[in-house]
Structure formats: structure tokens, C-alpha cells
Amino acid sequence: MYSQGLTDAKGSEEPQELLDAFQKKIDAEIKIEPRDWMPEAYRKTLIRQMSQHAHSEIVGQLPEGNWITRAPTLKRKMILLAKVQDEAGHGLYIYSATETLGVSREQLTTELLTGQAKYSSIFNYPTTSWADIGAIGWLVDGAAIMNQVPLCRASYGPYARSMVRICKEESFHQRQGYEIMTVLARGSEAQKIMAQKALNRFWWPSLMMFGPSDKDSKHSEQSMKWKIKRFSNDDLRQKFIDATVPQAEHLGLTIPDPELKWNDDKQGYDHGEINWDEFMNVIKGHGPCNHQRMQARIKAHEEGAWVRDAVEVYQANQQKIKEEAA
């Protein structure tokens, strides 16, 4: 029965009893592990979701990497380096979890570099001042945390475990960003303006990180059933807004949304309409930095070729030495 399921998974027909047993496991909050039977659609959806997530961690290094050499103090530089290094680590955790679904790292890399795979729209915005690094840590990592905390309970074991690791590291990211903002907001008039401008630039793109509005979100229902998504896009966005507005007030900064106001009935904030045209535009590759980001990734990959070659030669030589000694 097991091997039959495997064969069928590659074709179109999957035995109903296996599908039912699978869903029953998920409903009972039993994790799915790499070698367990799973519907092909579940595997494919996970590969897409997880690889997009991994790519986002990797591309997400670029906007912040932009400020490593120009961080205002040695302390800030060390913190930023550690943060960006963490993001590389996050990419690796998720890539390795994705590989357990039977897709190779090489294929994932190729999909990113050829533009077949997507990554989060937020990383296609430029970082034009030091305050943007503060805004990114506070808002972008803050939004990422909102997304990732529920994923620690995702039904796929390796994914959930990588999220647990990641979430532990993310709160440092958010706090260091908020601290940058705090220092600027309490600084000179010019610094305060810098902080406000960074908030203005990153507020709306951060809200877009949660994806399209629920009424336009095409993958949601099945993903919820499979428990690889626990809350809807709009619910997570609302949580983020409710958590963030008081933090902005504490800094004495203004959220750039004139329609933002507290709604006592829903015990949350109402907010203005998101510019979905801008969102779609960035997703389709026409954001301010899409081209630049892809070029940077391709360049890094190509310029790293000699390292991969050198490793290969080294390995062959080591093998030869071993054989000669034997």
C-alpha cells in the first residue's frame, strides 16, 4: 500500500484512503515528516512556500548589506554584520528543510537566479539612509515575526523546526532596529526627520509583506486546511498594525496613514487602503530595486565560481593523497 501510494503520487491518482489518513493526521496535529506519505500537491505547495521563504532570507541581506560599511559606529557595524549573517543562516535552515522534500539545492538556486522563483516584495525597496536600517529591523523583521511565529506550528516537521530556530533569532533583529529608531527619534531635529522619513518609506511596503488581501488570496484555503498557514493575510496584517502603532507613538513618530484610527468595536485599528497596484508591480519585477537585487545575486554566484572550483580541486587532491598513502 505504501509503495503504491508513492507511485500514485507521481501520477495523478492518489488513493482516497491515503488522502483521508493524511488529513486525519494533520487535524490531530501530528507532524508530517520527510519520508511519510504526503499528497503531491502538499509537497509542491510546501516547496514553493518554503523556497520563497528561503530566497527572501537570502535576498533580504542585500538592502541591509548596503549599510555595513557605512554604519555610524563600530558597535552598529558589528550588530548589523551579525544580523545579516543571521539572515544567511535563516536561508540555509530553510533550504535544508526544503531539500527534505526531494528538491535539490542546485535547483532552488537556479530557480532564484533565473527569476522563476519569487521572494518577498519588501526587499525590492532601496535603503537610502541609515534610518532605513532601523526601520527595517523594527518593521520588516517585526512583520516577519508575525508571519513566522504561527509557522512554528506548521504541519511539516522540518519547516516548523526551522521556524523555531529562526524566531529565536528574529527578536534580536527587531529590537536592534527599534533601538536605532529610538536613538534617532530622541536625537537632533535632523535625526528625528530621518527617522520619520524612514517610517514613511517602509510603512506601506511592510504592510504589503503579508500578501494580498484575503478576498484575493488564492492559496489560502487549502493551505489553512493543511496547516502550513495558520492565520489569514489580513488577520496577520491587523495584528501587526495593532502591535506597531503604539510603538510608533512611543517614538513620537507618525504612521503615514491619515485614515488610521482606533476602532473600539473591533478593538483594533482601521487603516487606509493599501496600494495594491504598487504591490502587483513589485511582484511582477518592476519595483525600484528588483533588477539590482537579481543582478547582485547573479554576480555573487558567478564571482563565487572560483571558490567552488577550488574546493573541488582541493577535494580531488585530498583524495589522491589518501589513496597514495594507503
Place this chain on the structure above:
Amino acid sequence: MSSKLYEVFIRSKAGLNHRHVGSLHASDEKMALMNARDVYTRRQEGVSIWVVEAKYITASNPAQEHQWFDPAEDKVYRHPTFYPLNKEVENM
């Protein structure tokens, strides 16, 4: 490049078992160890690392989970609680 897949196990402190934490790619054991240190122990998560090439791990078949592990289910007599203790004997 001929990179291999390694599974990584970390002992978080002396006295505890090594525990599987994830995997990574490397060209040999030495590189795997160094990468594991950078990827999985940036915050003192470990005092010792094992890496083993994934292909050397033999695993039980998840489809046989019930055949393999259910037989232990009805052997309650393997647990101390199966044996009622006389009231007079307080500890055993």
C-alpha cells in the same frame, strides 16, 4: 561542484546527548564541521558537533511504523505502575 549532504548533530552542553539540528552541504567532513559551527552554533548552542554524510544513515520505514512500534503497546507489565504496591510498603 561535488557537494555532499551532511546531517548535523549538536551536544548543547556536557551531560546531554547530541541532537539532530538540520543539514548542510560541504565537500568533506572538515568543511562540514566548520560550516556547522557557523550555521548552527552562532549563539553558543553547542559544545560539540557531529556531522555525518546523509547517505550513511539507515532509517526505519515510516510505513512500517505500526508493525514496528505497536507491539510494545500492550506490554504494560514492562512498567512499574502495572504492579500495585502493598500499602505497608511505602517506597519501592
